[in-house]
Amino acid sequence: MSAISTEQLLHAAYLVATVLFILAIKWLSSPVSARRGVLAGEVAAALAVGATLFNPEVVAYKWIVVTLIIGAGVGIPLGMVHMTAVPQRTALSHAFGALSAALVGISEYYVGVPHVSRFSMGEIGLEVIIGSLTFTGSLIAAGKLQEILPQRPIVYRGQNIVSLSVLGAALLLAIALVVNPANTALFPVMVAVALVFGVLLVTPIGGADMPTVISLLNSYAGFSAALLGFVLNSKVLVVAGALDGSSGFILSVIMCKAMNRSFTNVMFGAFGQIQAAAGPAAEERVVRSAGAEEAAGILAAASKVVIVPGYGMAVAQAQHKVRELYDALSKRGIEVLFAIHPVAGRMPGHMNVLLAEADIPYDKLKDMDEINGDFPQTDVALIIGANDVTNPAARTEKSSPIYGMPILDVDKARTVMVIKRGMSPGFAGIDNPLYYLDHTLMLFGDAKKFVGDLVRELAGGSGH
Ligand code: NAP
Numbered sequence: 269m270s271a272i273s274t275e276q277l278l279h280a281a282y283l284v285a286t287v288l289f290i291l292a293i294k295w296l297s298s299p300v301s302a303r304r305g306v307l308a309g310e311v312a313a314a315l316a317v318g319a320t321l322f323n324p325e326v327v328a329y330k331w332i333v334v335t336l337i338i339g340a341g342v343g344i345p346l347g348m349v350h351m352t353a354v355p356q357r358t359a360l361s362h363a364f365g366a367l368s369a370a371l372v373g374i375s376e377y378y379v380g381v382p383h384v385s386r387f388s389m390g391e392i393g394l395e396v397i398i399g400s401l402t403f404t405g406s407l408i409a410a411g412k413l414q415e416i417l418p419q420r421p422i423v424y425r426g427q428n429i430v431s432l433s434v435l436g437a438a439l440l441l442a443i444a445l446v447v448n449p450a451n452t453a454l455f456p457v458m459v460a461v462a463l464v465f466g467v468l469l470v471t472p473i474g475g476a477d478m479p480t481v482i483s484l485l486n487s488y489a490g491f492s493a494a495l496l497g498f499v500l501n502s503k504v505l506v507v508a509g510a511l512d513g514s515s516g517f518i519l520s521v522i523m524c525k526a527m528n529r530s531f532t533n534v535m536f537g538a539f540g541q542i543q544a545a546a547g548p549a550a551e552e553r554v555v556r557s558a559g560a561e562e563a564a565g566i567l568a569a570a571s572k573v574v575i576v577p578g579y580g581m582a583v584a585q586a587q588h589k590v591r592e593l594y595d596a597l598s599k600r601g602i603e604v605l606f607a608i609h610p611v612a613g614r615m616p617g618h619m620n621v622l623l624a625e626a627d628i629p630y631d632k633l634k635d636m637d638e639i640n641g642d643f644p645q646t647d648v649a650l651i652i653g654a655n656d657v658t659n660p661a662a663r664t665e666k667s668s669p670i671y672g673m674p675i676l677d678v679d680k681a682r683t684v685m686v687i688k689r690g691m692s693p694g695f696a697g698i699d700n701p702l703y704y705l706d707h708t709l710m711l712f713g714d715a716k717k718f719v720g721d722l723v724r725e726l727a728g729g730s731g732h
Pocket residue numbers: 476477478479480523527577578579580581583584610611612613614615616617618652653654655656657658687688689690691692693694695696713714715716
């Protein structure tokens with residue numbers, strides 16, 4: 269029997285990596301197996317990179333080592349950012365992934381020209397266009413989320429026509445290159461036009477829609493990598509890119525559905541522009557507020573409490589205090605559940621991850637559809653730093669920008685308590701009529717501090 273060749277070993281490693289990538293996506297879809305999914309993805313990526321390093325076509329390691337060191341130097345600090353900065357971190361990862369796909373495509377062109385076939389030119393052209401626009405688009409998205417760039421949509425007359433014309437120009441240049449791949453003068457122009465299109469694509473989109481845009485850019489980066497897999501004849505890259513591309517796309521669809529928005533509305537609707545005040549001005553309306561002692565008294569008298577976490581809980585890092593509150597209430601025999609809106613926070617699963625970090629039992633976390641029927645039988649809906657996802661205007665005010673978005677029906681609870689620092693709006697930038705209802709009590713303060721005060725009051729107060 270002949271000995272196994274290096275090439276066969278490499279193919280075997282790629283095959284195992286491919287299977288692991290598929291399993292990783294499958295396992296990541298459930299909290300029970302998510303850790304296994306992360307591990308499988310890491311092992312798959314290490315196998316794919318390791319096997320590639322042993323490829324006999326690699327002749328010198330010097331530059332590979334230098335780039336590995338630079339990559340690790342950028343990647344390690346990026347991996348240590350705070351949880352609330354994960355969306356912009358993810359945008360940066362996509363930017364780098366797309367840049368590398370575009371650069372490999374560009375080098376394939378220059379190494380091959382003038383002998384690049386028309387078919388390869390088509391693959392390279394499409395891959396480089398998607399990679400380049402994803403690179404600049406992701407940088408703009410990261411800048412908006414980090415608030416280095418203005419979050420509001422930057423719009424002007426005829427914008428969509430201009431943007432689509434630029435995309436059309438990039439595609440026409442790619443077609444011209446397919447007709448004559450040796451026309452080297454057109455190639456850098458095509459790359460430049462695609463880079464400009466990435467900027468034009470994302471600047472008119474408001475900060476509130478950035479998570480959806482990032483997920484979409486994630487899918488573009490994945491498809492660009494899959495196309496690169498065809499260019500390089502790498503099956504593992506085709507599979508990993510396709511998985512990345514399709515899962516990013518599915519996630520964007522899920523987010524759009526959760527906000528009751530269409531794709532075109534997210535991409536071209538310039539959502540998040542300053543709204544003209546509708547109805548009575550916020551300052552004319554009165555709200556009722558209470559301190560920790562009164563709020564703790566109401567909670568102590570309840571039989572059922574539903575906690576609604578949102579972005580403010582994440583910013584305040586209040587999840588561990590929320591766990592203490594959960595323990596204090598449960599100890600008194602009060603039923604405590606958590607209502608999780610699919611777009612609460614700044615990324616899908618944001619609340620689930622934070623509450624899991626604080627070891628809150630997973631079976632107490634209820635999805636919106638599951639919990640909404642419970643609110644009329646709920647004594648207290650305690651909202652911690654959530655706003656838009658509880659806004660009843662989404663059900664009743666046709667003129668509201670979030671009209672039609674499914675929300676948590678907290679207003680149907682007997683008492684609503686809202687922990688937030690002031691009367692600032694949420695990410696959509698609109699007023700919330702919930703705060704002016706007769707049975708709503710505003711608990712003004714930082715989420716972590718206020719929840720801590722509630723825990724102290726409950727510990728000091730009498731039993732249920
Ligand atoms: P939100 O509407 O953005 O409201 C967060 C609230 O938290 C603010 O009103 C703010 O009020 C309060 N807050 C901020 N810091 C706080 C602190 N330290 N302590 C207490 N409160 C604090 O949040 P949300 O209800 O979670 O809604 C998420 C928004 O993001 C939605 O508009 C959603 O459509 C959008 N979005 C999310 C995703 C996703 O995947 N999750 C995707 C796309 C879009 P004060 O400043 O007055 O304290």
